[in-house]
């Protein structure tokens with residue numbers, strides 16, 4: 001008889017992107033070693049009777065605010081919220097202070113957050129200086145995040161210095177990401193267009209309250225058309241540079257964006273992937289009016305978002321997590337154009353996805369594809385993560401599709417102390433979060449320790465120096 005397994009997850013239904021079957025999963029040394037069972041000898045057992053065992057869900061759009069804005073969130077509270085909600089892997093964004101746009105600031109952030117993570121994680125490098133992209137890649141950035149945008153009043157978090165508006169710099173960033181083999185993940189915009197029309201129709205007329213803001217979203221000013229116009233030139237430059245363009249915030253773009261991406265992906269064969277924003281598709285203008293400044297995302301066309309899941313335009317699904325402190329956003333009731341846009345999502349994510357499975361808007365297989373398998377593929381981590389098969393990391397999101405939750409401020413781990421989704425019901429939620437064979441959340445209670453979560457470098461880490469590194473113009 002051989003050594004007992006470290007962990008056996010038994011009696012559950014194991015789900016992949018292509019199907020599901022009743023099976024037990026045996027884990028040793030943090031890895032899945034066997035699927036089938038029964039496996040009698042184990043140090044620890046998780047009974048998944050009546051539950052679905054999914055490959056660990058990724059949340060690819062987290063703003064954990066560290067360093068610089070830890071009064072809103074920090075890496076400990078953010079990843080604790082992730083664990084509580086069923087997320088096993090987080091990718092953190094770059095609008096920090098200092099922002100991780102150079103080797104020095106990226107290394108500083110890595111060091112700072114390492115002792116705090118409850119789940120595995122990766123960090124975007126900040127795309128601002130084409131000549132630092134290679135350094136960021138070698139230091140382990142999972143991709144390069146580019147803010148091709150500015151807030152109309154340059155309110156935090158779109159710190160004006162992080163905005164890449166100059167198409168020459170944008171193009172050189174695409175060249176650089178291509179050279180190092182990382183994705184360029186872009187928040188697109190046409191900020192001058194947005195600014196001009198928003199001032200003309202709202203701010204200059206004294207229409208700044210929350211209702212006016214929601215109206216401007218319906219016009220497609222803040223998001224919608226400006227984003228879509230920004231995408232059109234970006235797609236062209238990315239193709240010219242041979243870059244892998246990862247389009248963020250699909251869902252709040254105008255319907256034309258979906259068609260542009262479909263054309264680029266399937267007619268032209270361009271390397272384009274997308275991140276679909278679920279928040280926007282499930283938040284109606286009426287609900288947005290009720291939630292006020294703790295929300296801010298409504299879709300221009302929710303139907304286009306749902307359709308993109310079926311036709312292959314959407315690759316990754318997120319419920320954006322971009323929290324701000326309540327006193328920073330409350331003035332938004334009077335002047336929403338002067339406060340940062342922020343909302344919570346990392347803890348609510350899995351339940352919101354399961355709720356939409358329960359409602360029949362997407363299948364469990366699609367959820368696995370969008371929230372685990374495809375993210376792992378895009379970021380170069382498949383099949384170490386993103387799948388339940390022997391040899392993969394033992395990351396599991398175990399869900400009860402019948403368990404109802406009602407989101408309440410007091411249940412949130414986020415430092416903001418509120419949830420965008422207060423009072424909202426979801427049918428289906430995570431009951432276990434397991435990272436590399438360790439139970440970090442059981443029945444809603446976080447039982448793991450900060451510092452257990454492991455930094456996961458991107459595919460270009462440690463890669464040899466580029467022979468043809470080109471001298472670059474800029475930066476400002």
Ligand SMILES: [Zn+2]
Nearest residue numbers: 061093320322
């Ligand atoms: Zn964001």
